[in-house]
Amino acid sequence: MSVPDDQPHTRTRYPAGEAPPDAAAGRHPLRTLAAVLGAVVILLVVVAVINRTSGSTQAGAGAPGTSGTTAGSGPTASGSGTQATATAPTGTQPVSTSQDGIATGFPHTAEGAQSAAVNYSVALGSSEMYTTTSRHTILQTIVDPAVLGGIQTRLDDSFTSQGSKLGLRLGQAPKGLTFVSRVIPVGTKVDSYGVQSTVEVWNDSLFGLAGQGSTYPVTESWYTLTVTLSWSGGDWKLADFKQADGPTPISGNQTPSSADMMANAVTGFGGFRYAR
Numbered sequence: 001m002s003v004p005d006d007q008p009h010t011r012t013r014y015p016a017g018e019a020p021p022d023a024a025a026g027r028h029p030l031r032t033l034a035a036v037l038g039a040v041v042i043l044l045v046v047v048a049v050i051n052r053t054s055g056s057t058q059a060g061a062g063a064p065g066t067s068g069t070t071a072g073s074g075p076t077a078s079g080s081g082t083q084a085t086a087t088a089p090t091g092t093q094p095v096s097t098s099q100d101g102i103a104t105g106f107p108h109t110a111e112g113a114q115s116a117a118v119n120y121s122v123a124l125g126s127s128e129m130y131t132t133t134s135r136h137t138i139l140q141t142i143v144d145p146a147v148l149g150g151i152q153t154r155l156d157d158s159f160t161s162q163g164s165k166l167g168l169r170l171g172q173a174p175k176g177l178t179f180v181s182r183v184i185p186v187g188t189k190v191d192s193y194g195v196q197s198t199v200e201v202w203n204d205s206l207f208g209l210a211g212q213g214s215t216y217p218v219t220e221s222w223y224t225l226t227v228t229l230s231w232s233g234g235d236w237k238l239a240d241f242k243q244a245d246g247p248t249p250i251s252g253n254q255t256p257s258s259a260d261m262m263a264n265a266v267t268g269f270g271g272f273r274y275a276r
Contacts, residue, residue: 095275099141103273106236110197114188116236117199117227118274124225124241125183125205126271129155130163131171144230144237151238166209166216177211178263180218185274191226196239201225202247210263218262222248 097105106112128134173179184204191198208218228240
């Protein structure tokens, strides 16, 4: 006999802690979905905070009064508080004339003094200084006439002695060898500026005899030439100079070139005029 509809429905009891199969199946997907949504929300919040912090830091970099640095700022010596002066071209023509292959007519400015010091440094370190005639021509071009006699005597003794040690005859290398004496300026620094100016020129140099059997192979050396300049006759002229070793970088791990390659490079590559 059938059970009438108005009779109480039968309830099934399950052991404690155990849910009916249909209920469990209905509730687990909801909990999983809620957990996933919660994780996504948290992740979005974290990303937003990170992006906002990063953007604020970048916007403040290089701004006045911050610790950020701006692109193009000159190098600063650690702890010295001094800053190297930029060496980018100023657009001002440094020289318009030359004499005996040496730039002349430098402007009466600090930059003009640096340009003169660099070019005079190159001339003083050239192979032409080892021949008496060309040495005197160079000195008459770059030296203040008021002190020319003393400097010429000083350098005549020095270059003659050094040339003899190398085996040069009238400035020429022994047969089969190429004499190398070339200066490569790296930078300048003005110590003082006025009627007399003092400029330091940091140089790299190549010196020696290139070729098979050379007992004085071409070597590299670093030194600083301190040049005192006088404003004389409408141009900067050499009044005095002194030399000190270094600063010297650590040598790289490049393999030295052959004697023939070095000789060909020196004769094949010309030098430059230099300007600040």
